[in-house]
Each structure stands twice: as structure tokens, then as C-alpha cells.
Amino acid sequence: MSSTTAAAAHDDHHHGPEKGLLRWVKTTNHKDIGTLYLWFSFAMLLVGGAFAMGIRSELLQPGLQLFEPQFYNQLTTMHGLIMVFGAIMPAFVGLANWLIPMMVGAPDMALPRMNNWSFWILPFAGTILLSTFFMEGGAPAFGWTFYAPLSTTFAPDSTDFFIFAIHLLGFSSIMGAINIIATVLNMKAPEMRLMDMPLFVWTWLITSFLLIGAMPVLAGAVTMMLTDRNFGTAFFDAAGGGDPVMFQHIFWFFGHPEVYIMILPAFGIISHIIPTFARKPLFGYSSMVYATASIAFLSYIVWAHHMFLTGMPVAGELYFMYATMLIAVPTGVKVFNWVATMWKGSMTFETPMLWALSFVFLFTIGGFSGLMLGIAPADIQYHDTYFVVAHFHYVLVTGALWGIIAAVFYWLPKWTGKMYNERLAKIHFWLAMISVNVTFFPQHFIGLAGMPRRIPDYALQFADFNLISSIGSFAFGLSFILFTYILVDCIRNGKPAEARPWRSAKGLEWTLAAPVAYHTFDEPPTRAEILAESQHS
Amino acid sequence: MERKKIKKSFWIKLVSVPVLMFFFAYAMVPIYDVLCDITGFNGKTGTVETEQEYLVDEERLVSVSFFAATSSGFPVQFSPKVSSMEVVPGKFYNTSYIAKNTTDEVIIGQAIPSVAPTDAALHFKKLECFCFVKQEFQPGEEVEMALRFVVEPEMEEWIKDVSLSYNFYKLDS
Numbered sequence: 001m002s003s004t005t006a007a008a009a010h011d012d013h014h015h016g017p018e019k020g021l022l023r024w025v026k027t028t029n030h031k032d033i034g035t036l037y038l039w040f041s042f043a044m045l046l047v048g049g050a051f052a053m054g055i056r057s058e059l060l061q062p063g064l065q066l067f068e069p070q071f072y073n074q075l076t077t078m079h080g081l082i083m084v085f086g087a088i089m090p091a092f093v094g095l096a097n098w099l100i101p102m103m104v105g106a107p108d109m110a111l112p113r114m115n116n117w118s119f120w121i122l123p124f125a126g127t128i129l130l131s132t133f134f135m136e137g138g139a140p141a142f143g144w145t146f147y148a149p150l151s152t153t154f155a156p157d158s159t160d161f162f163i164f165a166i167h168l169l170g171f172s173s174i175m176g177a178i179n180i181i182a183t184v185l186n187m188k189a190p191e192m193r194l195m196d197m198p199l200f201v202w203t204w205l206i207t208s209f210l211l212i213g214a215m216p217v218l219a220g221a222v223t224m225m226l227t228d229r230n231f232g233t234a235f236f237d238a239a240g241g242g243d244p245v246m247f248q249h250i251f252w253f254f255g256h257p258e259v260y261i262m263i264l265p266a267f268g269i270i271s272h273i274i275p276t277f278a279r280k281p282l283f284g285y286s287s288m289v290y291a292t293a294s295i296a297f298l299s300y301i302v303w304a305h306h307m308f309l310t311g312m313p314v315a316g317e318l319y320f321m322y323a324t325m326l327i328a329v330p331t332g333v334k335v336f337n338w339v340a341t342m343w344k345g346s347m348t349f350e351t352p353m354l355w356a357l358s359f360v361f362l363f364t365i366g367g368f369s370g371l372m373l374g375i376a377p378a379d380i381q382y383h384d385t386y387f388v389v390a391h392f393h394y395v396l397v398t399g400a401l402w403g404i405i406a407a408v409f410y411w412l413p414k415w416t417g418k419m420y421n422e423r424l425a426k427i428h429f430w431l432a433m434i435s436v437n438v439t440f441f442p443q444h445f446i447g448l449a450g451m452p453r454r455i456p457d458y459a460l461q462f463a464d465f466n467l468i469s470s471i472g473s474f475a476f477g478l479s480f481i482l483f484t485y486i487l488v489d490c491i492r493n494g495k496p497a498e499a500r501p502w503r504s505a506k507g508l509e510w511t512l513a514a515p516v517a518y519h520t521f522d523e524p525p526t527r528a529e530i531l532a533e534s535q536h537s
Numbered sequence: 538m539e540r541k542k543i544k545k546s547f548w549i550k551l552v553s554v555p556v557l558m559f560f561f562a563y564a565m566v567p568i569y570d571v572l573c574d575i576t577g578f579n580g581k582t583g584t585v586e587t588e589q590e591y592l593v594d595e596e597r598l599v600s601v602s603f604f605a606a607t608s609s610g611f612p613v614q615f616s617p618k619v620s621s622m623e624v625v626p627g628k629f630y631n632t633s634y635i636a637k638n639t640t641d642e643v644i645i646g647q648a649i650p651s652v653a654p655t656d657a658a659l660h661f662k663k664l665e666c667f668c669f670v671k672q673e674f675q676p677g678e679e680v681e682m683a684l685r686f687v688v689e690p691e692m693e694e695w696i697k698d699v700s701l702s703y704n705f706y707k708l709d710s
Contacts, residue, residue, distance in 0.1 A: 110543065174555045181551060186543045216555040220562020235566060238649050239608060239706030246569045250562055313576055313655045 016518050025120070028112035029518060030097045035415075036119050037094025038408075044086030044126060045401075046484075049477055051079035056439075056473040058456050059466050072456035073141035074133065080144030081162075084262070085169045086126050088396065091404045092265040093118075093176045096204050098415060100180060102509035102516070103198050105189035105525040110182035111175075118175040125168035132158035143454060145255070148236035148247035152228045160229065163222045170215045177211035180204055189508075189524035195286065198507055198535050202289050203268030206296045207261050213300070214257035221250045245310050252303035260299040262396060263363075264292055266403025267334055270356045273410050274338050275535065276505045277353035278345030284337040285536035291330035291337075298327045308379045317376040324374035328367070335364055350502070351425040355406035358433050359399065366394025369444065384454075387447025393440045405432075405483070412487075413501040417515025418494025424486050432479040438472025508533050576659070582652050582701070583662045584669075591627030591690050598623050599688055604702035605634060611707045612640050613674055615648075618681070626690040629664065633681045634703065638674035647671045648703040657699045660692035671708055 017023050017032065024036060054075050058066050067075070097115065101108055109115045132139040137156025140146065151159060184205045188197065197205075224247075227233040234240020236247045267288075275282045282288065304312065304320045312320075338360050347353070369391040373382050382388060413419050442465040451462045458466065500510040511533065512520050525533075572578055601624050603617035614637040624630050638644055648668040652658040667682035674680065688699065 178551055178555075182543060182547070186541065186547070190541065212551075212555045213558050216558035217562040217565075220559050220565075224562075238704065239647070239708070243569070243573075246566065249569060250565055253562075253565070311653055311655050313578065316576070316578070 026116070028108070028116050030101050030109045030112070030115065031415075031516070031518065033109075033115050033119050034094045034096075034098030037090050037097060037122075040119070040122055040126075041087045041089075041091035041094060042484075044082050044090070046480065047130070048079050048082035048087055049480060051075045051082065052473065053477050055079060056470040059458070060470040061467070062458050062460055062463050064457055067456060069456045070138065070141055073143075073454060074139040076454055077140050077143055077146075078129070078133070081129060081140075082126075083396070084144060084258075085166070086122075086129075088262050088400045088404070089169075089173060090122060092204075092207075092262070092400075093173070095200075095265065095269070095404065095407050095411075096176075096180055099411065099509060100183055100201055100204060101187070102512060102520060103201050103507055104184060104187065104192060105508050105521045105530070106183060106187035107519065107521050108187075109179050110187050111179045114175050115179055118172045118179065121168050121172040125165045125172065128161050128168070129165040132161050135161070145251060146225070147251070148225065148228070148244045152225055152236055155229075160226065163226050166222045167219060170219045173211050173215050177208035177215075180208045181212070184208075189521075189530060191524065191527040192530050195289070196530055196534055198268075199271035199282070199285070199288055199292075200265065200268035203264045203271075203292050206292050207264045210257045210261050210264070210296055210299065214254045214261065217250060218254040218258075221247065221254065224250075245307075248307050248310060249304065252306045253300075255306065256303040257296075257299045259392075259395070260295055262400045263403075264296065266359070266363075266400050267292060269403045269407040269410070270338060270359055272505075272507065272535070273352050273356040273406055274341050274360075276410075276502045277350060277356075278342045278347050279504045280341055280345040282337070282535050283340035283343075284333070287333055288337055291333040294330040295327060298323065298330070302327065305374050305376075305379075308376050309383050321374060321376045325371065328371055331367055335360060335367075351420075351422060351429055352406050352410035352502075354426065354429045354433075355402055355409065358429075359402040359406060362394055362398035362402065362437075366391055366396075366399055369394065382447065384452055385447040386443040386451045386453055389453050390440050390443035390447055393443070397440070398436055408487075410502070411509070412490060413497035414509055414512070414514055414516055416491050416494065417497055417513075418490050419497040419501065420486055420490035420494060424482070424489070428479055428482045428486055431482065432476060435472050435475035435479060439469050439476050440472075442466075442469045442472075506533050506535055576655075578655060582650050582658055583660075584664070584666075586664075588629060588664060591687070593625060593627035594690060595625055597626055597690075597694075599626055599692075599696065600624075600698045601688065602698065602700040603632065603634075604700060605705075606702060607705045608707065611644070611646055611705050613638050613644055613646065613705060615703070615705050624688055626660075626688045626692060629685060629687045631683065631685050633683050634667065635679065635681050636672070636674060636705070637679040638677060641676040643676065644674045645671055645708045646674070646705050647708055648705045651702050651704070653700050653702075654696060657688075657692055657696050660689040661699060661701065662687050662689060668703060 017029065018026065024032065027033060054067070055072070058072055097109065135156070135158040137158055140151070140155065140159055140162045142150035142155060184197070184201055224233070224235040228235050228237060234242040236242050236244045238244065271282055271288055302320055302323045304316065305324045308317055308320075369387065373379055373388065373391055409420065409425060446462045446465045449462065451458050497514050499512065499514045501514070508525055508529070511525070511529065573581055600621055602621040603619065605615045605617055607613060607615050616635055618633045618635055622630060622632060650666070650668050652661045663684065663686045665683055665685035667684065672682070
């Protein structure tokens with residue numbers, strides 16, 4: 001983006017970015033790498049979105065219209081994989097790269113060269129994953145959860161490419177997480193204490209611990225798949241003494257922390273935006289930190305609530321059900337704190353605030369449907385229906401993605417030094433807000449009525465709600481064209497933004513000029529500066 | 538205040554977490570097996586060495602259903618001799634499965650048992666079973682394979698029906 005221009009004016013012992021395209025290949029600058037991550041994830045969001053459009057086109061009417069069932073399953077699988085590993089996770093790492101060094105007063109990330117490597121693995125992994133579409137037997141079609149034996153005994157040869165892509169994506173995430181932990185713990189301004197850190201930094205620090213704990217388990221699971229498929233082991237093959245259900249245990253031991261990896265940084269973002277536009281300090285700063293840590297801890301011990309139908313002993317079902325219910329407590333603390341921050345605040349509704357408010361509202365709906373799914377006896381009815389699809393799209397689209405979009409609008413003036421078109425951005429918000437609900441809310445009803453997920457055709461009684469859902473999804477898809485226009489328009493033609501475009505915004509990043517210089521915080525901020533920009537009262 | 542340098546021990550600790558967690562994924566395999574032995578998690582059944590004496594309550598009856606399945610590429614017809622039995626917990630019973638090799642090749646396979654509900658798996662014990670060893674089927678041969686089992690009286694009262702299913706897998710040698 002345009003952080004280039006300001007660097008020339010910066011003091012002389014520093015160089016600005018290199019000229020030409022090689023700058024982006026060789027860069028070790030956290031701002032450049034953040035930009036790369038964000039554009040990459042945006043491209044992947046559009047690719048995954050195109051798959052979603054394909055899925056909803058097929059489901060517009062009952063019967064098979066456009067695709068063979070096998071290709072339909074490839075679309076749902078790749079939609080999930082691309083959105084989780086290609087769009088949401090890299091977008092949060094991109095935000096972390098851009099923001100964490102500025103928020104803690106560090107000159108850059110702790111391991112700048114590794115940072116470059118973490119990013120540049122991604123385009124290759126993404127290309128390998130997408131190239132499976134053009135291979136014999138097609139892309140993986142076993143769902144993003146790749147349960148054995150679907151992914152071992154019955155999968156196409158392209159699955160080995162999928163495994164390699166997952167290995168690469170895992171490497172990238174683990175290196176990113178190590179970098180973030182090292183940066184936060186060692187590079188923060190010497191005068192900044194842990195409980196002075198802004199919540200985006202706190203939530204990302206905790207997320208990083210989830211990443212280094214969970215991603216290697218995923219790497220282990222796909223490595224076992226690889227040896228089962230090609231080297232004669234039988235981890236998941238009952239004929240050789242293995243157990244396919246064990247695959248699900250290992251997968252969800254990764255998978256449940258993974259869903260918090262995708263939401264905790266969004267919690268941090270919302271905790272920045274709501275105080276700014278409510279013009280009050282964040283309510284309950286320390287309880288936010290403890291709640292985030294509790295959620296992270298609990299996420300490791302509830303995984304089998306995804307597996308209530310695998311035939312667990314009743315005691316196991318009870319344990320996983322109660323442990324799951326327990327997560328509602330710290331999450332409730334967070335939602336309470338956001339609402340309490342707004343209580344008697346002088347609220348205004350600029351675009352980032354609109355996204356943040358709808359995050360609180362819609363994410364909570366997703367949280368409640370999650371509680372319903374966590375009830376073991378009720379899950380027998382809900383399991384693998386569209387109710388699950390509605391649930392995880394409410395937490396991932398109107399949760400994780402909403403948090404990312406809110407962050408983009410909130411910090412875009414800082415990154416680019418330019419203001420986006422507020423009128424268009426509001427139109428975009430309402431278009432997305434209405435269409436996303438038209439898309440996903442009816443899926444609760446068809447799910448409760450029994451429509452299974454991952455099926456290209458359905459019984460006639462589901463036709464009306466599917467039609468509504470598909471129309472909503474097309475409008476939601478269109479909203480991203482408007483989003484792209486708003487971003488490009490801001491970068492190219494935006495009016496110059498002030499260093500602190502939101503009057504009540506607090507945080508060290510707002511003390512920097514806009515557009516922000518290529519190198520910042522060569523000198524760490526002082527204790528007085530840190531306290532003046534602190535999030536809590 | 539000066540910025541501090543990052544110590545080597547910090548990097549070692551930090552990098553060892555993902556390395557250990559990778560091996561933890563593999564450690565979950567034996568942990569899972571042990572947990573299954575203790576809890577009956579995956580429906581695997583237990584065995585008894587000798588015909589031990591149980592306290593028998595003649596009034597209590599449990600229905601045991603037998604199922605058979607073969608994995609794809611295993612060309613043996615395989616079915617239980619009787620589809621269900623009423624049993625008294627604590628008493629030993631005999632039944633059998635019948636397998637017929639319809640091809641003109643020698644086929645080797647092994648049956649893997651599974652009991653549902655999983656809460657019953659721990660208390661479903663076998664004294665004798667064809668699933669203990671691999672089976673060899675001569676071309677066109679029909680064999681009756683014996684099973685001697687007991688449902689322990691310790692099994693929870695609420696379980697009235699137990700099902701036992703075998704899946705036959707082909708072995709290469």
C-alpha cells in the first residue's frame with residue numbers, strides 16, 4: 001500500500017522500501033508483510049467465495065442442475081479449506097503483523113526473515129491446494145474435516161497434494177505464532193507491562209499459544225494419513241488394528257482450538273473499536289484478559305462434542321457436554337463487558353462501529369446455536385444438518401470475518417493515510433448485514449427440519465428456504481465487489497486522514513503519523529506515553 | 538530504558554512446544570488404546586481366560602443381536618448362525634458364524650469385533666472367538682466358526698439390548 005511515500009521524509013539513517021516488485025519478495029518489514037498477508041487472504045476470500053456461489057447455485061432448486069455430486073463435494077471441501085486456512089487465518093496474521101509491533105512500541109517483529117518465509121510459503125501452499133481441481137480424480141471431496149477412511153482408503157490420489165499443502169500451511173502458522181510470541185514477550189516497550197498491553201495484543205498472544213499447541217497435532221494427523229495411504233501403516237484402518245474414530249479424536253483435538261484461533265483475535269479487535277465509538281474506556285479490561293485465557297484453556301478439553309454420534313460412553317458425553325457449557329461463562333463475560341462499555345456511552349455509528357455492533361449481535365446468535373449443539377441429546381437431531389452449517393457460519397462469517405472487516409475499516413486510515421468513502425462503506429455494511437442474515441438464518445430452519453449438509457440435492461419441503469438462502473448469498477457475494485471498490489478507491493483517491501482519525505481512539509499506533517512511516521518506534525515509547533494511550537481507565 | 542536481548546533459552550523453550558505437540562499427536566495413539574481398554578470407548582470387547590463363576594440372576598434377561606459385515610474386496614459370504622439370543626448375564630453361551638469362500642482362491646482374513654452400546658463393551662467378554670486369530674478359507678470352503686461369550690452381571694441395569702458386529706478384513710498373508 002502507500003506506506004512507501006512517507007519513508008522518504010523519515011530520518012536519514014533509514015532506508016525506505018526497495019523499488020520495484022522484488023521489494024515484496026525480499027521484504028522483512030512487518031508492515032509490508034502485513035500488507036502481503038492481507039491481500040493474499042483477500043484473494044483467497046474471493047476464491048472461496050466463488051466456490052460458495054457455486055454451492056448456492058446448485059442448491060437454488062431441488063434436483064441436480066449444475067454439478068455432479070462428486071464435484072459438488074469438491075466445492076464444499078475446498079470452500080471450507082480455503083476459507084479457514086487461506087482467508088481467515090492469514091488475514092488475522094496480517095493484522096497481527098501490521099498492528100502488534102505498533103501497539104507494543106516495537107520497531108519490527110522479532111524474527112523478520114522468518115516472517116518473510118512464513119508469508120511466502122502461503123501462495124505456494126494455496127496453489128498446490130487449488131491445483132488438485134485439475135488432477136485426475138479431482139480435488140479432495142471428503143469435507144474440510146477429512147475424516148478417515150474417506151480421506152485414506154477412498155480418496156483420490158490428489159489427497160497427497162492436499163496433505164502437503166496442509167503441512168505447508170501448518171508450518172507457516174506455527175512460524176507466525178512463534179514470531180508473535182517472541183515479539184510480544186521480548187520486543188514490547190521496556191516500560192510496558194503485560195497488563196498494559198492492548199487487548200488485540202493479548203488475544204493474539206493467547207491465540208499464538210493455541211497455534212503452537214494445536215497446529216502440530218494437525219500436522220501429526222495428516223502425517224499419519226500420509227503413511228496410511230502410502231507406506232502401509234494402519235493408524236486409522238481397522239483391518240490393521242487401527243481405528244477410524246481415533247482420527248476424529250486427533251482431528252478435533254486440533255479442530256476445537258482451531259475455531260478459537262479464528263475468533264479470539266476478533267474479540268481483541270472488537271474490544272478496541274467499541275470503546276472508541278462509545279467514548280468510554282473498555283469495561284473490565286482484566287476480566288477480558290482472564291476470560292480469553294479461560295476460553296483458550298477450555299478449548300483444549302472439549303473436542304469430543306463434535307463427536308457425540310460416534311458412540312461414546314454416557315459418562316464421556318456428559319463430561320464433554322458440561323465442559324462445553326462452561327465455555328459460555330467466559331464468553332458471556334466478554335459480551336457483557338462490550339455491552340457495559342456501551343452503557344451510557346456517547347455512541348456514534350461510523351462504519352467500524354457498525355461492523356463491531358453487528359459482530360456482538362450476530363456472533364452471540366452463533367454462540368447460542370453452539371450451546372444448542374453442545375447439548376448431547378439434542379445434538380442427535382442437529383448433527384450434520386444445516387443447523388450446524390448455520391451455526392458455524394454465524395460464528396465464522398459474522399464473527400471472524402466481521403472482526404477482520406471491522407479492523408480493516410478501523411485501521412485503514414492509519415495504514416494508507418487516507419480515508420475511505422464513509423457513505424459507500426455504510427451502504428456496503430447494510431448490504432452485507434442484511435444479505436448475510438438472509439443467507440444463513442433460514443439454514444437454521446431447514447437444519448432443524450432435517451436437511452443434511454454436504455448433499456447437492458434435497459427434498460421438496462426444503463425448497464423455499466433454500467431459494468431464499470441462495471438469493472441472499474448472491475447479494476452477499478455482490479457486496480464483496482463493492483468492498484473491493486471501496487478499498488481500491490480509498491487507496492487511490494481517498495482524502496488524507498488525520499493521524500488519529502477517530503477522536504477517542506487510544507493506542508500507541510495512533511501516536512504515529514498517517515500514513516505511517518516505513519520504520520516506527522526506533523525509540524521505545526515512554527511510560528507516560530504508554531499510560532496515556534492505555535485501554536483501561 | 539534499553540530494549541533487552543532475547544535469550545537462547547527462550548527460543549529453545551518456544552520451539553520445543555510445537556515439536557513436542559507433533560509427537561503428542563503420535564502419543565495419542567497408545568493413549569487412545571489404553572483409554573479404550575479402560576472405558577470401552579471404541580466398542581472393543583474384552584476376553585476372559587477361564588470359565589469363571591459369576592453371581593447369576595436368573596430373572597434378568599438381555600437381548601444380544603449378532604451382525605456381520607465384510608469390507609470391500611473381501612469375497613467371503615459371512616453371516617451369524619442366529620440373529621439374536623436372549624441371555625442371562627453371568628452365564629456362558631455358545632453361538633457361531635458361518636463363512637463361505639465363493640471364489641477359487643485361498644483367502645486369508647481377520648474379523649474385528651465391535652459392541653454397541655459402548656457402555657456394554659467392557660462387560661461383553663469372550664472365552665473363545667474366531668476373531669482371536671486370522672482365518673484361512675480354502676476355495677469353495679464353508680466353515681462354521683465358534684464363539685463362546687458371557688455378559689457380565691456388572692453391566693448396568695439400563696442396558697437391555699447389546700449388539701455384536703464383526704467386520705471381516707482381507708489380509709495379504
